[in-house]
Amino acid sequence: MSLRRCVVAVDGPSGSGKSTVSRRLAQALGASYLDTGAMYRAATWAVLHAGVDVNDPEGVVKVVVDTEIVVGTDPARQTVSVNDHDVTREIRGHEVTGAVSAVSAVPAVRKLLVERQREVIAGAERIVVEGRDIGTVVAPDADLKVYLTASAAERARRRSAEIAADHAATQADLARRDLLDSTRATDPLRQAPDAIVLDSTEMDIDQVVAHLREKVDA
Secondary structure (H helix, E strand, C coil), X not given: CCCCCEEEEEECCCCCCHHHHHHHHHHHHCCEEEEHHHHHHXXXXXXXXXXXXXXXXXXXXXXXXXXXXEECCCCXXXXXXXXXXXXXXXXXXXXXXXXXXXXXXXXXXXXXXXXXXXXXXXXXXXXXXXXXXXXXXXXXXXXXXXXXXCCHHHHHXXXXXXXXXXXXXXXXXXXXXXXXXHHCCXXXXXXCCCCEEEECCCCCHHHHHHXXXXXXXX
């Protein structure tokens, strides 16, 4: 696969290691990196900040349409801003995490943000894009499609260690998000038919990145 122009799509459920793997792979390739989930989190932050009920689709759409969301593409330093306000840390809070599935399930929100994501991809020579519908919706013509997964227990262990949370509560929350993301009517989480499925349960980050780097170079 030529590295002159390359789009790598990395999909998978929460806690599978998508973000870390995608950032490191982008760095190894000298490529840009786009975390599409950060866009939905930023949109959710904007909705909550505006005091709009996340279960009010019309209100949610109005906020997102009127909001400028900028997600940086430097894999070494992620930045996210909403109307020029830095929300890089704030979008990872419990409130946003608990509401993001509801906001991202609104069809008009997904349509708007997918358009913005495609603009970012089109402007990059090489880019690794991670999310839940990259290989199926955002970049169906990606040069390499990866569906990264891990066992439910391992995903919960990783996430609870990352955010210093209770393992059982984290596993329950991941199960809730998996259900919401995989059953939403618009652009649900699913594996692209031509994606490489990689179970990272027994692999460390370096092994996963090395494996994917070989696929890109093949």
